[in-house]
Amino acid sequence: MEAERRLKEVSTNAKRAEEHGDDGLAAAEWRRYRLIKDSTRDPEELLAEGIALSVQALELASPHS
Numbered sequence: 001m002e003a004e005r006r007l008k009e010v011s012t013n014a015k016r017a018e019e020h021g022d023d024g025l026a027a028a029e030w031r032r033y034r035l036i037k038d039s040t041r042d043p044e045e046l047l048a049e050g051i052a053l054s055v056q057a058l059e060l061a062s063p064h065s
Contacts, residue, residue: 003040007033 014029038046 003036006036010036 010029010033014026014033017023017026017029
């Protein structure tokens, strides 16, 4: 599967950047990893997760919390 190959490549790049102390590059590569991984998830699951996070954010921002 193409996504699995890309995940392996990006994680290798991230680990290599970490080993060389390049925290900025490592963080960028781990973000790419997460985006690739999320692209393989069920869209309904992602939507439900987004809604739950939005509800939580609204609750945290409420002055009555």
